Amino acid sequence: MSKYTNFNKSLEQRFIKYAKIDTQSDPASPTCPSTEKQKNLGKNLVQELLEIGISDAEMDENGYVYGTIPATSEKKLPVIFFCSHMDTSPDCSGENVKPIIHDNYQGQDLILPDDPSIVLKMAEHKDLKHQIGNDIITASGTTLLGADNKAGLAAIMEAASFLMKNQTVKHGTIKVLFTPDEEIGRGVDKVNLAKLGADFGYTIDGETLGSIEDETFSADGAVLLINGVSTHPGFAKGKMESAIKIMADIIAALPKETLTPEATHQKEGFIHPVSFSGQVEQAEAHFIIRDFTDEKLAEHGKFLEETVKTIMRNYPNSTYSLEIKAQYRNMKQVLDKYPKIVEYGVEAIERAGIVAKPQSIRGGTDGSRLSYMGLPCPNIFAGEHAFHSKQEWVSVQDMEKAVQTIINIAMIWEEKG
Structure with a gap:
C-alpha cells in the first residue's frame, strides 16, 4: 500500500481555502451555474490542478471542472473518475465563512464564538464520540461550514497531488470532475460526458468514516x-x-x-x-x-x-x-449490475485501516443521475457532518482517510486489471 500523509497540513489548508469561498447555489436561478460565484472556486481548482501537473485542467462555460491524471500502468484498464460538488446549500448562509480548527478534541462542548448559542455537543452529534484526539473543523456560528462538499473537493485534490508526485504508484487513467449546483438537484444537468471520457466513478460526498453508499432514494x-x-x-x-x-x-x-x-x-x-x-x-x-x-x-x-x-x-x-x-432513481438498480465497483470501494476503505460501512442514502447524489447516464457511481465518505447547518463539522483525520481511500481505489483497479 502506498501511504498518504498530510504533509505540512496541506489537506486542512486546502479545505479552509475552499470553505472561505462563497459558492451557495440558487434554486430560483435559471442559469448554469445558478450562481456565478461558484466559478470563483472553479478557477481556483483549475489553477491548483495545473500547478500539480494536470495539464488539461479546465473549467467550461457552465462551471464544470475537468482534469486527467495520466495512467502510470501499461495495462489496459477502465477509466475511473472521482467527483465532488462545489456549491453549498441554499438552506444556510455560506457568506464570510470563518473556519475554526479545534485541535485534539477531547469530548468537550464546542461553543462557536460568533454565536455562543450554537454549541456542538457529543450527545447530539453521535459521531463525535469517535473523534477523541482528532482535529475538528467548524464554522464560527453564523454560517454553514461547507464541508458538504468541500471536504470531498479537498480529498480529491490531495489524492490527485499525491498521485502526480508519486509516479511509482501504478494506476490507470483517472479523471477528476467537480460539479456546480448539486445542492439544488442540477449537478449533472450539463456535464460533458465526452470530455469526461470515463467508464464509471465514485462521488466523494458521504458522511461517517468508512461509509460507502450504493443506494439512494x-x-x-x-x-x-x-x-x-x-x-x-x-x-x-x-x-x-x-x-x-x-x-x-x-x-x-x-x-x-x-x-x-x-x-x-x-x-x-x-x-x-x-x-x-x-x-x-x-x-x-x-x-x-x-x-x-x-x-x-x-x-x-x-x-x-x-x-x-x-x-x-x-x-x-x-x-x-x-x-x-x-x-x-435509486442508483442501486444500476450498481447491482457492476458489483466490482462497490466491492473494490469496500476493499479500498478496509485497506485504509477502517471498517467499511455499506449504507443507503435518504437522499440523492450526483452519482444517482450519473449512474443512469451510463456511469455507475457509488458514494464514498468525505467525513462531513450536520450538513446545511451552522453546526456543520468535519474531522481532519477522517478527510485523511478519504484521501487514502481514493488512492487505494486507483491502485486496486490496477492490481486486479
Missing part, C-alpha cells in the same frame, strides 16, 4: 395547481371557493404519523410539501416524493392524487392539475 417532484372561485368577500356566501383554503385542506389531509419526513427513517419513504404560494383564485404547491423502490414511489404519487380528489369533491366549482415528474 428514487425521487419525483410534484406541482399541484388549484383554481378556486374568487368573488367579493362581502358577497361571497355560497359562491367563493378559496384556492388557499383548498390547498390548506389538502396538505392537512396528508398523513402526520407516516409518509412524512419528520416521522420516517431508514427505508421509509414520504410525501413532503416544500413550498406553497397563492391567492383566493389560484394557489400552487410543490412536493417532493421519495422512496427506495419505483413501485412505492408510484404508490405515493397515486396516494397524493387520491387525497387531492377527495378534498376537491368538497369544492365542486374548483379545478386542479397535478403534474408529477421524475427527478432521479
